Every structure is written in structure tokens, then in C-alpha cells.
Amino acid sequence: MANSNHACVNAKLSAMKSRMLKPQDYETLIKAADLQEVYAYLSGHTYYKDLLKSVDAEHLHRAEIEIPLKQMKIFEIEKLMHYLTGDEKAFVKNFLVRADIECLRVLIRGLARGEDLEMLAGFIVYSKQYTTIDVDRLVKVKDWDSFKKVLIGTDYYRLLEIYKENNIEEDLFPIEKSLERYYYDRMRRLLDKLDKNRYKHLIATVRRAIDLVNLVWLYRGKKFYHLSREELLAYALRGGLKVKEGDIAKLAESKDYEALMTRLKSFEDYSFLFNHTKTLDLHMERRRERYLYYSYLKLFTNARSSLGKVVSFIRLIEYEIEDITTIIESKRYRMSVEETENYLIRSLE
16 A cells, blocks of 8 residues: 555544544433434434434334444445555455345345345345345345345355255254355455565454454353354354364363363453353353454554554444444333443443
8 A cells, every 4th residue: 555545544544533432422322311312412413413314203213223323334444445455455345245244144034034025125234336246136036046046146155055945944043154154264365365464463353353253152052052063163263363273173072061161261361251150141242342342442553554444443333333232222121321331342431
């Protein structure tokens, strides 16, 4: 990347990050009485206001707030890609591939439930500029075979064509895990193309994220789903920083819960996931995401490359949207301020 372009994207990212929500914004949103007050604050006092102009405040539902926020993330990624070329641009584009995968996941679940996919069209968010799937055709299909045929010519057809019509509901879990594995395998290949010195901090942060996904998967797969060694290994990810393939195999082979926990806690960098006995299952994902949130926050400050700043900014936006979604959900369940704060990714202290 040319120096001028490097300076330009860094300046733009700094300006974009300065608009993000502050602790006092979260505190106000958490204390809001209901969804209407959350909407009023977001649309009146934050940088989300332009996105929320078209929302019908009189007939407000959570999706009407969440969908524009997700659309904003897509727009921001598309804008940032204009400053990138080559391997850097390809790496950031993978975030849009993930949006395609989420779109497929929503539609496949709808198809399994026998829903009219056109009714789901308003709930899916993807990049119209960079997508490789024909969403307009997908939402019109009525059966699984037709759905797969629309995907012919894409990588997704290769992944999904093995799953047969009569088993789609039973196959939802392996279908979703296959799509997840595709995304992470693609990201690993893109990571391998990056210069190891220039992108050292970015590579380490992303590989740590893979470690954490694997550890949570192996823990939940063994404890709650009682999956076999072969099933655990089939959907474990490759390319982690500390948790290597041999480690994954040993975890998958653990004879019982105690042996599994001993091995999980042996990864000192990640022991924080497993040291809270009373809330281990309740807040495991939140602890993982909080660790990554602060990792990407640090990366944004210390990255030696514009790509590191771009990737960390995208992740920070994603975490912000997740926390807003959590706050919206808290209104539905009438959670207290303290309860809501416990479910946020970031700490407000």
C-alpha cells in the first residue's frame, strides 16, 4: 500500500472510530425503559441516526433497529475496501463472505422449517456489490434441491450438494458447521499469504481467535452434545496460535469431564475461560468475546499496517452492534441494569 494511501486510510479509521459509542452512551441505553427509548437515543444522539431515519417509530420491533446496524457494517467494509489492494483487500473481503454465509444460514433454517423464504428477505444483510450468491433467486425457491441448484458455480454448492432433501432438518447442524469451517479455512489461507513480519500482530490476534473458537467448541461438544472424537475433529478449526492439531486431538480424546477440564486449563493464556465454576457455561462466550474485544482494541492502537487497523475496526464495530443487540434484548426480558451489564462484551467499569 502506498504511503499516501496508508495515511489516508489511517486518518479515516481514526475519524470513524471516534464516532463509536462511549461508556456513557451504553449507560444511557441500558437505563432506557423500553425499546422506544433505545431507538430514540440511538436515532437522536449517536452516529446511527442517519441509518435509523426510515424506521417506523410507531410500530417498532427489534429487527427494525438491528437490520440497519448490520447494513451499516457492510457499507463500512465496502468503503474501506476501496483503500486496499491485493492480499489486503482479499482478506477484508472475507468479512463479506461471512455475511453471505449468515444469509445462507438464515434461509436454510427457514427452508427446513417450511417457511416462505421471501418473507425472510428483509431479515438478511449482505453486500450486493461483492456477494457471490443470487439472493433474489434463492428466496423464491420452495425446496432444498432447487435451493442448491441456485448455488451451482459457487463454493457453497460443493459444500451443500452432499446433503439430501429428506434430511435437511436433521442435517442443519452439520450444514452450519460446514459453512463455518469453510469461512475459517478461507481465512486461514488468506492469513498464510500475508507477510509474517509486517502483519505479525494481526496474524497473532486472528490465530488466537481460532484457538478460542476451538476450545469452546471442544468443551461444549464434549459436555453438552456428547459428540464422538471423529465428530469433534471434523468440525474443529485449523490454524490456531497455541492450540495445535495435536492438542485438539488430545482434547477430543478426553475420557471424561475431569480429564477434559485439566487439559483445557493447561492452556494458560486461555484459562480465564474455565476458571469461573459457577458461571462457566453462562458466560463462556461473553468471556471469549470480551478477551477478543480488548485484543482488537489493542491491535487498532498498535498495528503496524493499515490492514491491522481495518480488521480491528471492523471487529470493534461488530462488537458494538452485538452489545446494542444485547441491550435491545434486555428490554424484552426486563433485565436489570446490573444483569444487562453482565452480558455486555465490553466492561463499562
